[in-house]
Amino acid sequence: MQDSPLNLPTAPPEHAVIARFQLGGDDLGEPGQWSLVFEAERSIGAAVAAAGVGEADGNELGGGEVVIFAYGPDADALYRVMEPGLRALPFRPAHVVLRYGEPDDDVVSKRIAL
Numbered sequence: 001m002q003d004s005p006l007n008l009p010t011a012p013p014e015h016a017v018i019a020r021f022q023l024g025g026d027d028l029g030e031p032g033q034w035s036l037v038f039e040a041e042r043s044i045g046a047a048v049a050a051a052g053v054g055e056a057d058g059n060e061l062g063g064g065e066v067v068i069f070a071y072g073p074d075a076d077a078l079y080r081v082m083e084p085g086l087r088a089l090p091f092r093p094a095h096v097v098l099r100y101g102e103p104d105d106d107v108v109s110k111r112i113a114l
Contacts, residue, residue, distance in 0.1 A: 021068075
């Protein structure tokens with residue numbers, strides 16, 4: 001017998017941690033900055049995976065900034081694991097947005113300056 005769609009468990013809404021850092025130089029920053037971002041991203045990704053709180057999902061470079069993304073079921077838990085690595089990046093101004101739900105919902109979010 002198959003489960004009906006009405007009996008399937010629903011997944012909790014996906015939360016996000018979105019960190020934005022202003023880069024120096026031109027639109028894509030400077031190559032030395034890239035290596036710091038990639039190193040921090042690897043470290044943050046390993047910490048997130050080890051803690052089992054979600055998934056680091058890469059970055060976007062452009063417009064004079066870098067944005068680092070991570071997703072999981074609890075934005076606060078995800079941020080606690082990511083915070084040391086994010087604060088270690090030297091680029092400022094910088095901030096993090098914790099999003100408590102899917103992006104298409106009218107969700108609560110919190111902004112934290114780094």
